[in-house]
Amino acid sequence: MSEQDTAAVVDTTDDEQHLAPTDATDNPAATDDADDLDGDDEVRDEADIAADYIEELLDICDLDGDIEIEERAGRVYLTVTDDDSALRVLAKPDTVTALQELTRIAVQAETGEFSRLILDIGGSRDARATELQRLVDTAVERIEAGSTTAALPPMSSYERKLVHDLVAEKGFHSESEGEGRDRHTVITR
Incomplete structure (x- = not known):
């Protein structure tokens, strides 16, 4: 996917x-x-x-x-x-x-x-949480490989909150950027 x-x-x-x-x-x-x-x-x-x-x-x-x-x-x-x-x-x-x-x-x-x-x-929420975990894992891998930031696709405020929690668990930092439908999460070290 x-x-x-x-x-x-x-x-x-x-x-x-x-x-x-x-x-x-x-x-x-x-x-x-x-x-x-x-x-x-x-x-x-x-x-x-x-x-x-x-x-x-x-x-x-x-x-x-x-x-x-x-x-x-x-x-x-x-x-x-x-x-x-x-x-x-x-x-x-x-x-x-x-x-x-x-x-x-x-x-x-x-x-x-x-x-x-x-x-x-x-079970759609559990399935989406698993997808979000994969997105965060991939973004963290990119940062560990040398990227300074990794942006995720736009998502709902609820999903961004889940992402922020997942990122924090991995010891990284995240912020929401953009407006409206373009609001997304950016992950940094």
Whole structure:
């Protein structure tokens, strides 16, 4: 896979398009999962709205999936899994990023608050984390071979944060540069 193939789509939270979320009472499974969240009502509301939205999208696509909800440091993480590979059509990085943004917009339309939720479909986040690790390893190898810097392709703020953590673990320095869709990470010694 080339570097161009592994580039992520940048968050597009400025988009105004959205699909209407369903009423939280229509999806008891998502509500039950959301009850596992801590006592923060805003986080629970965000999780309920997002889970209902994703459930409706899965229904429209005639796909089955289990939705798991987790809260970490005030951020909602939605994971969609299934027993077979039917979700693989939605698990492509560009598709997951687009669905994540649509879900964030649906939450914002309902609550009036910006959503920072993270969506994972069929293990796509783990697969992307593995790709990011390979990109960082390759960049560090270039620096160790004599390059002064190594720039990675543009990626979302969430992915840049993961890259910054990976780079720091290797004892190198990284900074985000550029604006909008061109925002990327540069690694130095």
